[in-house]
Amino acid sequence: xxxxxxxxxxxxxxxxxxxxxxxxxxxxxxxxxxxxxxxxxxxxxxxxxxxxxxxxxxxxxxxxxxxxxxxxxxxxxxxxxxxxxxxxxxxxxxxxxxxxxxxxxxxxxxxxxxx
Numbered sequence: 001x002x003x004x005x006x007x008x009x010x011x012x013x014x015x016x017x018x019x020x021x022x023x024x025x026x027x028x029x030x031x032x033x034x035x036x037x038x039x040x041x042x043x044x045x046x047x048x049x050x051x052x053x054x055x056x057x058x059x060x061x062x063x064x065x066x067x068x069x070x071x072x073x074x075x076x077x078x079x080x081x082x083x084x085x086x087x088x089x090x091x092x093x094x095x096x097x098x099x100x101x102x103x104x105x106x107x108x109x110x111x112x113x114x115x
Contacts, residue, residue: 055082 054061061081069087071077073095078084 059066059081060083062083063079063081066083067079067087068090069076069078069084071091073091076088076091079087
């Protein structure tokens with residue numbers, strides 16, 4: 001009587017054989033992988049910590065009057081710190097987003113075709 005894991009074409013046996021295959025990794029390769037992972041983690045930690053201080057309280061990197069960036073997208077009056085980024089977001093919030101409109105129109109067209 002055949003079990004459910006065996007297949008007439010031998011697929012079940014091939015899956016079992018590949019599952020039982022164990023590859024020995026040399027110790028130098030494992031150490032190299034660990035060293036690369038440690039360097040990557042240290043690099044990401046460095047990037048994270050360097051970006052913490054530009055928006056640290058109590059001033060958040062802003063000027064003394066906490067002025068936001070103002071103007072038009074073509075001519076911005078920039079400030080500094082977090083106030084700069086909030087101001088830039090406020091300026092561009094009023095601008096049309098043609099790329100997003102195209103994507104939504106394409107998605108709506110695909111959705112109406114699939115119904």
